[in-house]
Amino acid sequence: MGMHHNDHRRTKAIAAAVGTLAVAITAVTFTSSQAADDQVADPAKATATLRDKASTPGTAWAVDPTTNRVLVTADSTVTGARWDNLVSTVEGMGPGVRLERAPGVFRLFAEGGDAIFAGGSRCSLGFNVTTDDGRPGFLTAGHCVAGGRQFSLSPGGRPAATVVESTFPGNGDFALFTYDNRATDAPGEVDTGNGQRVRIRRAAQAQVGRQVQRMGSTTGLRSGRVTGLNATVNYPEGRVTGLIQTSVCAEGGDSGGPLFARNGDAIGLTSGGSGDCRSGGVTFFSPVTAALAATNSRLQ
CATH class of the missing domain: 3.30.1340 (Histidine-containing Protein; Chain: A;)
Incomplete structure (x- = not known):
């Protein structure tokens, strides 16, 4: 894709940054029986x-x-x-x-801006992968494909990667891109800023209560906890199922960025949510295990 010669730009794209602030949802809580909290729903x-x-x-x-x-x-x-x-x-x-x-409005975290670009839209690179035919590529959010089927590393720049397949809306929000240059150096790392990197070691399932981190091109490194699994979100663009719900904040342009743990577990790809990193909010992620299985790819 011609970007391996520019280390700063490549690692910035590989980083795809987002969230560290866990913020509680604001609102009144309703249950059908305040006296029966020990009961559970099907x-x-x-x-x-x-x-x-x-x-x-x-x-x-x-x-x-x-x-x-x-x-x-x-x-x-x-x-x-x-x-x-x-x-x-x-x-x-x-x-x-x-x-x-939840504060604010549920929306997809894509906008015109920095990291990986398609047309006037900006998203964040998630995790570098290898496809089933051995090509270097990466995962990002499926809704990012609405901006175009080729991504560059700068606004209006030369295309560096092309979409192979994507899912959105539906069961997940993920897309597989392959680098146009097969010799692209695409390490299995997340650049967390200030010269620091996390080596991605494996794909892992999310667990409620687990401390997680997210990188994205707008808000950088953010952290929080997993608060729910198998989430369904009704975006204006359509319903998405099978997501991970978290207390990590995110903003426009953070879409597609990686959700991971400090030990190198890859967990998800930023989809959307509500709020921002000033007031806090709720953010949803597409599980990376499902994205890898659906695209027949593996982490670098």
Whole structure:
């Protein structure tokens, strides 16, 4: 892709930065029975009910598998009759389902800007990979492909990578790109800034409560915790399922950036969320294990 000769630019792209601040969701919490907190919901039944009755833009839900409780989140656009319907739905589902408000609006974290570029859009590189035919490539968010099927390393720059396949909306938010130059040096590292790097050692499943970090081209290195699994988010652009919910903040341009642990576990790819890194918010990630399996690729 012709970028291996420019170490600074390459490692900056490989870094794809985002989030360190864990911020609580703001809002009133509703349960159907405050006196029965020891009871749990059937998560499969609960999520099916939510899909049928609460699939409106601005809503999301995730499961804590350690308790089988379901957390439903609504952004600031869910008001009036839609909010009343959501409250009524949650209250009728049992004490294991909880409803909270998130600050801001659920949106995809892509914008015009720095890191990897397609047209007027900017996203962040996630993890470098090797494809099943041995080509160097990388994973990023699937919704980033809306900006174009080729990415460059600077606004209006020469194309450096081309999309092979992508998923969005649907079961995940991920895309596989291959570098146009097969000789591209694409190490399995995340550049966390100030000359520091984390060597990526393996792909790992997310676990609720685990401390995680994220890199992105807008907000740099951020950290927080995993708060839910198998999350569904109803973006304005469509429903995305199978996501990881976290307390890590993110902003526009951070999309596609890596979610990982300090020990080198690769965990996810930044999708979207609400809030920002000043006020905090909720951010969702596409599991890297699912992305690798779907694209028949492996981490570098």
